[in-house]
Amino acid sequence: MKIYILSLFLISLSIYNYACSCNNIPFKDAVEWADEIFIGRLIEIKEVEYEISELNAGEKYTRLWYAKFEITKKWKGSSKKYIKVYQPSTSCDFGFNSLNKHYLVYTKKEEVFKFFNTENEISRYTTWMCARNREYEFVNEPKDSDYFKLNKKFPNTIELVDNTPLHWKLPLLGVLIFISGLFIGRKIKSLATITQRNQ
Secondary structure (H helix, E strand, C coil): CHHHHHHHHHHHHHHHHHCCCCCCCCHHHHHHHCCEEEEEEEEEEEEEEEEECCCCCCCEEEEEEEEEEEEEEEEECCCECEEEEEECCCCCCCCCCCCCCEEEEEEEEEEEECCCCCCCCEEEEECCCCCCCEECCCCCCCCCCHHHHHHHHCCCCCCCECCCCHHHHHHHHHHHHHHHHHHHHHHHHHHHHHHHHHC
């Protein structure tokens, strides 16, 4: 009986130690901590790294994931319109889980991730549950909210630039060049035909 009680105590202690509970950090501290502060629409959630369970063969557990945002308003940071925010799948993660919803996000670029399938430690934007992130609704915003405080602290928002990778743009550019080539070729052929008739 004593062994059973001791086992329960150790399990509850380990759960307590790994649980993450906190209040939001003060607004001033969050602004100083963050490299990027923005409102963005959640457009993708993706698992990056995982671990296969030793106890339950075949089960995998996410160890690193990201939430990708299309930014609609930015107060602090770069001019990037799209940002991926990485988290290490712990109890301290902020739960970005509603696709196409808008979020107010505080994030910092840190070299923190070196996981199972990652060759090198990489520098990525990250955040956590106490960094004042939240799902953002555009109506009924309280006057003392972060939105109004950010507008006061950063009166000029950042003009955004599309930073999506070129790999999806190149095929589109190739198609446009091909179509333009066909159009120009037909015009040249048409002009040549007209010129021959006039001679």
